[in-house]
Amino acid sequence: KKAGTSGSEVEVTWEDQQNINKFGRLNNRLHELHDEIKTAKEACENFEDASNELILTDEEIVRFQIGEVFAHVPKDEVESRIENMKEKTSKNLEKLKEEKESVVAQMAELKKILYGKFKDSINLEED
Numbered sequence: 001k002k003a004g005t006s007g008s009e010v011e012v013t014w015e016d017q018q019n020i021n022k023f024g025r026l027n028n029r030l031h032e033l034h035d036e037i038k039t040a041k042e043a044c045e046n047f048e049d050a051s052n053e054l055i056l057t058d059e060e061i062v063r064f065q066i067g068e069v070f071a072h073v074p075k076d077e078v079e080s081r082i083e084n085m086k087e088k089t090s091k092n093l094e095k096l097k098e099e100k101e102s103v104v105a106q107m108a109e110l111k112k113i114l115y116g117k118f119k120d121s122i123n124l125e126e127d
Helices: 014-056 075-121
Strands: 061-066 069-074
Touching: 014 075, 061 075, 069 075
Parallel strands: none
Antiparallel strands: 061 069
16 A cells, blocks of 8 residues: 655555554544533533522522422532532543543654654645
């Protein structure tokens, strides 16, 4: 298999192909991570809003959605549930951000290797 169209064609080795495939997988994961991070950020904001709403209410029993159903739950129980969900979501958000950094770093490393070998006969940038 040959890469590129210039006169000086470079042999694509098995290892190159592995690197190209790995880059593709990382790139797909990066797109997933962007979506997951966005969703987690929105959830964090929603929990924050819910928390603030709860602070403002005088009710001791509030309507709280559990799955598809609304239940009447004591305010302090709802507060602690929201805190737990907020904490879980923000821990998850941190993990996602760390994974994103790792993916970006691995992609940069692979770009160096692949561009180093194939120069402009390979394109790893997205339009």
